[in-house]
Amino acid sequence: MPVLESGEETLVGGQAVVEGVMMRAPHSYSVAVRKASGEIVTEEMPLARMSEKYKIFRYPVFRGVGTLCQALQLGFKATRFSALMALDDPKLAAERQAKSGGQPGDKEIPGWAFAGPLLFSLAFFIFAYKYLPLLLVTRLEKIYPVLSGHVYETLVDGGLRLAILLGLLYGLSRFKDIRRMFEYHGAEHKVVFNYESGEPVNVANAQRYSTFHPRCGTSFLFVVFVLAIPFYMLLPFTGFAAKLLARVVLIPLIAGVAYELIRFAARRRGSFLAAMTAPGLWMQRITTKPPSDDQAAIAIHALEGAMQLEAKQGGQLVIA
DSSP states (O other), rough: OOOOOOOTBOEEEEEEEEEEEEEEEEEEEEEEEEETTOEEEEEEEEOHHHHHHGGGGSSTTTHHHHHHHHHHHHHHHHHHHHHHHHHHHHHHHHHHHHHHTTOOOOOOOHHHHHHHHHHHHHHHIIIIIIIIHHHHHHHHHHHGGGGGGGGHHHHHHHHHHHHHHHHHHHHHHHHHHHHHHHHHHHHHHHHHHHHHHSSSSOOHTTTTTTTTTTHHHHHHHHHHHHHHHHHHOOOOOOOHHHHHHHHHHHHHHHHHHHHHHHHHHHEEEEEEEHTTHHHHHHHHHHHHHOOOOOHHHHHHHHHHHHHHHHTTTOOOOOOO
16 A cells, blocks of 8 residues: 555555556655666655545545555556656657657557556456455356355355465566566565664665565555455345445445554554465465665655655654
8 A cells, every 4th residue: 555544654555567666655656766767866846635625534444445446547647657757768769769760759648548557457457356256156056055054155255266366476577577576576575674674774774674665555455355255245135236236336335344443453453354365365465575775766756755745744753
């Protein structure tokens, strides 16, 4: 999650992008990208918390939904910026010019080119983690009648969703470009840990920390998937279409409750709920990889940009 917020704390976070890292503070955003030439470019901007723009997002569960929506929006902007910087690679520019018959290519990417993949991702999420597991368990019930019970059906459905998630993450991690992004993901986590420790933030200190962070989006996904199981057990529907629709409608509610659990676990790491969220940290063995010093430096650059902009706005920086 880019940031877990309340009126009593300032927690930073971010995400990996193409050859870079995005860092977010409560009122500031900064993304740093290393171009093929070695130059580091950044994009920074102030922004308001969702709870400050809309009062409803100040309340438990609702604040999780608001934070998630803003996370998707910021992730979209950061990825777009990093992709544009990648297109600024002279080699890529030459390739585009050759394909355009010698005419200089325009490196600007239209907004719909990013909105399309975003909508596709949402559709894929519903298909892969809602429709497909429900379809598979429905077929399995015909082969194994013992699964026809509501409890067994829901448990198997949940197991299939987790298996699909793990399989896709592992498959993606085998690609070189994705693995490199996972290294930047590890760099982001190490730098956030370094910042939260209160020690000077530098490459040497950051590299001493783990790449597994309890507020990671991977842990959030795991909690969402597990939390969905008891929610689905409460559904009274028996028809396939009704079950599928209910699963889609419940996405915001489950995400909001999962946010509260992750937030609680991050603040009380010795609690029972923290132990329940531990498997989410194990999943980060797939989605985070040890970064190089250069990658850690990029994450620090992004964090410094966000913190400097936060300070200019008079933000009170408090370590939780």
